[in-house]
Amino acid sequence: MPLVTKMGSMRIYIPDELExxxxxxxxxxxxxxxxxxxxxxxxxxxxxxHQASEVMAxxxxxxxxxxxxxxxxxxxxxxxxxxxxxxxxxxxxxxxx
Amino acid sequence: MRREGSEAERHPAEILLDSNIFLExxxxxxxxxxxxxxxxxxxxxxxxxxxxxFHIDSVVVVMENYGKNPREVVTFLASLTLYKGLxxxxxxxxxxxxxxxxxxxxxxDYDDALALQASRQSSVNRIVSYDEHFDSVMSIKRVVxxxxx
Numbered sequence: 001m002p003l004v005t006k007m008g009s010m011r012i013y014i015p016d017e018l019e020x021x022x023x024x025x026x027x028x029x030x031x032x033x034x035x036x037x038x039x040x041x042x043x044x045x046x047x048x049x050h051q052a053s054e055v056m057a058x059x060x061x062x063x064x065x066x067x068x069x070x071x072x073x074x075x076x077x078x079x080x081x082x083x084x085x086x087x088x089x090x091x092x093x094x095x096x097x
Numbered sequence: 098m099r100r101e102g103s104e105a106e107r108h109p110a111e112i113l114l115d116s117n118i119f120l121e122x123x124x125x126x127x128x129x130x131x132x133x134x135x136x137x138x139x140x141x142x143x144x145x146x147x148x149x150x151f152h153i154d155s156v157v158v159v160m161e162n163y164g165k166n167p168r169e170v171v172t173f174l175a176s177l178t179l180y181k182g183l184x185x186x187x188x189x190x191x192x193x194x195x196x197x198x199x200x201x202x203x204x205x206d207y208d209d210a211l212a213l214q215a216s217r218q219s220s221v222n223r224i225v226s227y228d229e230h231f232d233s234v235m236s237i238k239r240v241v242x243x244x245x246x
Binding site: 052055058059062064065066068069070071072073074075076078079080081083084086087088090091 | 115116117118120121122124128133136137140155156158159160162163165169171172173175176177178179180207208226227228
């Protein structure tokens with residue numbers, strides 16, 4: 001394993017509000033000196049990459065997200081709104097034991 | 098150096114998707130085609146939309162209730178990651194409290210009130226839904242996929 005990790009650089013574009021919150025959080029956690037933003041970014045990239053890679057195999061097997069769900073409930077003879085209202089009832093029943 | 102703005106800034110979310118839009122595609126009945134076309138526009142990033150985590154879970158609750166196996170649930174959930182124009186809105190406790198107020202003030206049920214709260218927080222004033230409950234809410238306009246594709 002190399003003793004020195006090569007560091008790359010990226011230019012990314014994110015909404016201003018997210019950038020503000022990210023910078024603020026990074027500095028509160030890691031200090032107001034240089035390197036805080038890079039350290040927080042590294043952790044964020046690592047966490048996202050780890051999460052995404054876990055579902056990558058499933059996602060890669062889906063060619064078209066719309067086609068993938070089409071007809072999944074084709075045996076059900078109700079409308080979407082009726083099913084949505086059923087979901088409310090199911091939640092209520094489960095919540096009340 | 099001032100950048101020109103991210104994709105999200107140039108194209109903020111235009112619509113909020115209700116659960117029944119995904120359910121109609123799954124049901125493959127008369128609304129499936131317009132719903133599918135709308136979702137294809139979101140898939141391709143031509144339309145920017147939000148959906149709440151609660152409303153995603155509603156679809157899962159229905160799927161489970163009708164005997165869909167975990168693999169199919171995974172397919173549905175994983176498919177959501179492939180929509181270029183879709184943002185998942187994660188509802189917090191603050192949102193739920195505000196929604197509870199909306200239940201009282203606007204006589205909405207909880208999940209409609211959550212949708213309304215998410216739309217307000219995201220500055221989205223159109224909800225895509227077949228649920229006519231939203232028609233009584235002045236601050237949001239209900240549209241159906243047939244009007245958007």
